[in-house]
Structure formats: C-alpha cells, structure tokens
Amino acid sequence: MTDINISFGWNTYQSCQTKTCSYSYIQESGISYWRDSNIIISLFFYVTVAGVYDMSLISDEIQREAEVLVTIPTLSYKYYAKFNPENLNLSLGSIQIDNPGYVKVNFQGTKSMINRKTGNYPKLKSLVVSNVVNRNAIKFVQDSFSSHFGRRGPSVHLNYNLASQTKIKHFFNEVTVPKYWDVVGTYAMAIGFQYGYFGMQVNSESERRILFSVWSPQETDDPSSILPENQVKLVQKGNNTVINDFGNEGSGGQSYLVYPWVAGVSYQFRLIGYPNKNGYSTFSAYFKDPTKSEGYILIASWKRPKTQSYLTGLYSFLENFDPEKGNLSRKAYFNNQKAVNYNGKDVKVLSASFSYDETADKQQRYDYDGGVDAENGYYLKNCGFFDKTKVRKGEVFTKSK
Known part of the structure; x- marks a missing residue:
C-alpha cells in the first residue's frame, strides 16, 4: 500500500455560492487568503481502481481554530474538519469508491468559529489519499507538470x-x-x-x-x-x-x-x-x-x-x-x-x-x-x-x- 499526495495548487478550482465573493488565491503552493464562507474549493482526482481509501489534509499554515465542511457529493460524504494551529495534518476518515471515475471533493469554511479579526481559513497544501494498492490507482495533475496547462x-x-x-x-x-x-x-x-x-x-x-x-x-x-x-x-x-x-x-x-x-x-x-x-x-x-x-x-x-x-x-x-x-x-x-x-x-x-x-x-x-x-x-x-x-x-x- 502507498500514500498519494495530491497538490491543491494543481488540482483545485473555486466557486461562489452568492452573487459576490472574496476569492481565495490558488497558487502552486496551495490555497491561501481564504476567508469567505461562501467560497467552495473543489479538488478533483481520478480513481482507476475501486476500493476503500483513507483521506487526510495537510496544511502548512493555520492562523486560528476553524471548522471546514468537507463533502463528496457523489458519495454523500460529509465531514467537519476542525483545524487548530497545533495540528497541520488532519485525518478525514475513509471513503468507499465502487466505480472508476473522477471524484470531486469540496471544502467550505463554516460560519461558526469564524473570527475575521484573527486570520484566514487554514492554508490548504495537499490532500493525501492512503491505502492505495499502486500509484496508478489514483490519477491527477502532477507537481512535475505545468499547473497552468493542467x-x-x-x-x-x-x-x-x-x-x-x-x-x-x-x-x-x-x-x-x-x-x-x-x-x-x-x-x-x-x-x-x-x-x-x-x-x-x-x-x-x-x-x-x-x-x-x-x-x-x-x-x-x-x-x-x-x-x-x-x-x-x-x-x-x-x-x-x-x-x-x-x-x-x-x-x-x-x-x-x-x-x-x-x-x-x-x-x-x-x-x-x-x-x-x-x-x-x-x-x-x-x-x-x-x-x-x-x-x-x-x-x-x-x-x-x-x-x-x-x-x-x-x-x-x-x-x-x-x-x-x-x-x-x-x-x-x-x-x-x-x-x-x-x-x-x-x-x-x-x-x-x-x-x-x-x-x-x-x-x-x-x-x-x-x-x-x-x-x-x-x-x-x-x-x-x-x-x-x-x-x-x-x-x-x-x-x-
């Protein structure tokens, strides 16, 4: 078994749930300056082999305690990830993938626990998919490839x-x-x-x-x-x-x-x-x-x-x-x-x-x-x-x- 590290900077997009939003920055280093609870960050990866996979989030900066709702709409998956400055690696539990295809994982900051005076939501660096039988089981835009073209x-x-x-x-x-x-x-x-x-x-x-x-x-x-x-x-x-x-x-x-x-x-x-x-x-x-x-x-x-x-x-x-x-x-x-x-x-x-x-x-x-x-x-x-x-x-x- 192996772990697959999927970078946010190469594999994510953002959408706004209202008419106007304060958009975050999507850079190769990850998602930063994310402070609007109406923004949804969506990460995509392709699964070639069905199975049960573990997921975790890696951040390299958490300014304050915050709660982020993590969902996978096609799997009816919902998880409330609670970040604090002492924990930059957060487990999200397991998902069951029954058929090959694209998986969309959404991240949205909740309105509870927001203190706008003390900083942004956690900076999102990568999603780690674990319990993977081989590296070809999970496909995504690699860090070695152009993030622009990917x-x-x-x-x-x-x-x-x-x-x-x-x-x-x-x-x-x-x-x-x-x-x-x-x-x-x-x-x-x-x-x-x-x-x-x-x-x-x-x-x-x-x-x-x-x-x-x-x-x-x-x-x-x-x-x-x-x-x-x-x-x-x-x-x-x-x-x-x-x-x-x-x-x-x-x-x-x-x-x-x-x-x-x-x-x-x-x-x-x-x-x-x-x-x-x-x-x-x-x-x-x-x-x-x-x-x-x-x-x-x-x-x-x-x-x-x-x-x-x-x-x-x-x-x-x-x-x-x-x-x-x-x-x-x-x-x-x-x-x-x-x-x-x-x-x-x-x-x-x-x-x-x-x-x-x-x-x-x-x-x-x-x-x-x-x-x-x-x-x-x-x-x-x-x-x-x-x-x-x-x-x-x-x-x-x-x-x-």
Whole structure:
C-alpha cells in the first residue's frame, strides 16, 4: 500500500455560492487568503481502481481554530474538519469508491468559529489519499507538470483527411457551440492550418471574438524580436477588425473582430491561402453569420514571408485558455467541411482523426471526447472532469453524409 499526495495548487478550482465573493488565491503552493464562507474549493482526482481509501489534509499554515465542511457529493460524504494551529495534518476518515471515475471533493469554511479579526481559513497544501494498492490507482495533475496547462484541461483536435492534399486554396467549415456550453475561456477553432488558425472565442462574460492569427517564420515567443524580413504583413482588414502582434506561443500577426456570437447558431468560416511570386503567401479569413443578410465578411488578409504554400495541415480544435475555468465542460460541433483546389475543383473531405495535447497524452487529465453526431457533424468535448470516454488518439471519424 502507498500514500498519494495530491497538490491543491494543481488540482483545485473555486466557486461562489452568492452573487459576490472574496476569492481565495490558488497558487502552486496551495490555497491561501481564504476567508469567505461562501467560497467552495473543489479538488478533483481520478480513481482507476475501486476500493476503500483513507483521506487526510495537510496544511502548512493555520492562523486560528476553524471548522471546514468537507463533502463528496457523489458519495454523500460529509465531514467537519476542525483545524487548530497545533495540528497541520488532519485525518478525514475513509471513503468507499465502487466505480472508476473522477471524484470531486469540496471544502467550505463554516460560519461558526469564524473570527475575521484573527486570520484566514487554514492554508490548504495537499490532500493525501492512503491505502492505495499502486500509484496508478489514483490519477491527477502532477507537481512535475505545468499547473497552468493542467488546470486549463486538455485541448482536443480534429485533423481533416482530404481525398487530395495538393494545392488546396479554399477551405470552409461550420462551427456550432451548443447552448449552455459557451463557457468563458472557450476557443472553438474552426480552421487551423500549417501557418495559423481561425475561430471563435469567449473572452469574458461580456466579450466574444472571431480570431485569425498567422505565425511568423521566425521561431520566437517574443514578437518584438522578429526581424523585419520575417514579419507577417497585413494586406487588408475588415472594417472593425483589431490588429495586433501576438506572442508566448510562437509569434506573428493577430486579427480579431469583437462579435456577439450566440450559442446554438451555426457560424460559417472560409479560409483562402495561396503562394505569391515574391516569396510570400497570402492567407485571408472570412466569417459569415447566418442570421445576417450581409454574407461573408473579411476578418483580415495577411502575407507570410519566406513561404510558398497553399493550405496544408487542415484541422480544428477545442480548447480552454482560462486555467480558472478548467472545471467547466465545453463542446463544439464542426460540420459541412468543403475544400476547393487552385483550379476551382471540389476536393472531398473524407474523414477526421482525433488527437489531443500533452495534458491528455501524459495522462494528467481524462476529461476529453470526440466523435460524430448524425445530425450535427463531428464534435469535440473537453474539461469539466466528466468520466473517461473510450475515444483513442488517432481514432478516425467518418460522417455518413
């Protein structure tokens, strides 16, 4: 038997039970500055082997006596943990896990025993799960992995397989984020290619964007370091498109339109790419709202230097870019793909293969899914700690029509 130490800094999220809360700090060192009894701290881990497990809490700072309610909703588990400055390690008793899957453990400070003048609730460092048959019985985001990407959750991709990959000039895709799945931090990327990506985002509770970015051929995360001969050049932009540089994931030219897209509507995306004679290739992105009469509108057109290419490596993805929202699920449908080559001839889109990022590949998170819906086309789903699906990396999806 062995003990498993699950760090709060890599595996927890917080939610508010009222309209306003004083949020705690979630850092790699743990949960600190926690003083609001309306905040619930939720820790997640995945159990692969059913059995009886013992749990205990480790704190590295207890400023005062306090009582914390610990619950596991799916197990009807409830425990009142009473902290005092003399005891930094507190047993929580045992839990019975009958089936493999995610376990959510909630921590909430009680209103009794609160003395706001003498400090915060205990700092939460780790949850220890004991009586474990082997280390592979309990899965979670490890301390050795990036807390940022672990808390964001896995990104998932559809890689499109075409009847011919030669000189594809136009690619069309249609994206629908279902109602109630449009969570802040969502990026439903409609058309990715070797040199950039194009899709729609939920940036905040009040702002949404249609985003198109093209990477520079110079490999750097610092856009200010790009040499003039390696800079992506703007050819044209839409009337309300914002133009920026971007960095931290490669660098290049960024264009976006602030646009109030709505969950449940199927938006249409068109990307055009072709080589020029002067050593550049031009990539242009167009967006269509089917509820409007204006047809496709230009987001932006960029020239990429040292590039002679049509559209290659076509794919879509679904990601969460907000690590504070990795406990909330996302879903998007991708339908009605169409490819056209440089001669204006249609090229059939045969299928799509499924893949995911390092977070899933290294088994830090299991909350990912993909497949085909008979009515809505291909779909991707991620985050939210739903139970593990049977979809495999490299699995090929084919639509019936």
